[in-house]
Amino acid sequence: MAAHGSLALTLLAGTDMNALAMPKPLSSLPLSSIAMIVASVLCFSVLDSTVKYLSPRYPVPLIVWLRWVVQAVALVIVWGPTMGRELVRTAQPRVQLARGLGIIASSILFTTALKYLPLGEATALNYSTPLMVAVLAAFVLHEKLTGSQLAFIGAGLVGMLLIVRPGSAVFQPAAFFALGSACCYSVFTILTRTVGGDDPRVSLFIPAVVGAAVMTGIVPFVDRPPEIRAFDVVLLVVGSLIATCGHFLFILAFRQGPVASLTPFSYFQIVFATLIGWFMFDTFPSGWALAGMLIIAASGLLITLQARRQQRLDVVTTTGPAAVD
Numbered sequence: 001m002a003a004h005g006s007l008a009l010t011l012l013a014g015t016d017m018n019a020l021a022m023p024k025p026l027s028s029l030p031l032s033s034i035a036m037i038v039a040s041v042l043c044f045s046v047l048d049s050t051v052k053y054l055s056p057r058y059p060v061p062l063i064v065w066l067r068w069v070v071q072a073v074a075l076v077i078v079w080g081p082t083m084g085r086e087l088v089r090t091a092q093p094r095v096q097l098a099r100g101l102g103i104i105a106s107s108i109l110f111t112t113a114l115k116y117l118p119l120g121e122a123t124a125l126n127y128s129t130p131l132m133v134a135v136l137a138a139f140v141l142h143e144k145l146t147g148s149q150l151a152f153i154g155a156g157l158v159g160m161l162l163i164v165r166p167g168s169a170v171f172q173p174a175a176f177f178a179l180g181s182a183c184c185y186s187v188f189t190i191l192t193r194t195v196g197g198d199d200p201r202v203s204l205f206i207p208a209v210v211g212a213a214v215m216t217g218i219v220p221f222v223d224r225p226p227e228i229r230a231f232d233v234v235l236l237v238v239g240s241l242i243a244t245c246g247h248f249l250f251i252l253a254f255r256q257g258p259v260a261s262l263t264p265f266s267y268f269q270i271v272f273a274t275l276i277g278w279f280m281f282d283t284f285p286s287g288w289a290l291a292g293m294l295i296i297a298a299s300g301l302l303i304t305l306q307a308r309r310q311q312r313l314d315v316v317t318t319t320g321p322a323a324v325d
Helices: 002-013 018-020 031-054 060-088 091-115 121-126 131-140 149-165 175-194 200-221 230-256 259-281 287-319
Strands: none
Touching: 002 175, 018 200, 031 060, 031 091, 031 121, 031 230, 031 259, 060 091, 060 149, 060 200, 060 230, 091 121, 121 149, 121 175, 121 259, 121 287, 131 149, 131 175, 149 287, 200 230, 230 259, 259 287
């Protein structure tokens, strides 16, 4: 277990951060970027499965606290010596603070959902985020929803209903925690659009610090179990380090390859979550749930790709054709 944590820190420390901060135009999709995207979502699934394994024995706030403390400390160790105060320098501190609150709320809700729901279905419901982002963007950023986007949103709702249908294992109040997590993450995503000028390392670090600080204030008031096993602590620390590495790989992949081309590969997380849930927890989605998961993935993917395509058209209209490297 400890080897995985060391590997995560080695990957973080040994990467050229100038390459991360300065995106380069590419004329083709590098296989390394695909590998990083797939590896990153596998890292996230590893953490989710770890959290689900531990959630019956420990309160949710305690799990979420350790998860974000580990990420905050790891990033300080890796980037603190070279960046110093630049690691918290932002032109929009209030927005970054709000991002941190949004991601910690999403973490609490999703961890609660994992405690009661099958891993695959909970992950699929959380992947309704692109649909919610489209709706929030229309209300908050005044972006116009096209007919096709409305159709994709409607299809995504149908997919949710197929997963959370009467008689299914997901038809319980905990499903609302997964959807609430997706909603909070949608707010986080919308806010992230407004801090694009900040260094990506800052945008990764500040939410971790906010999450660690908020949960540190909550944990003393949480009833803790009489015994906390050292193995469980190590397991969660390692899972958190792996997830931190996943966040880094995710950012790095999108800095090296086209967003629209790489986005489809992020949906491998639903596949990984389903397979891990099957092997670790002996839960496999029904045919209806699988259909719902596919619909959510397809609608979320299509609405994301359409938004990216529209952004490219806007750039071409305002700045002329982009240069090809």
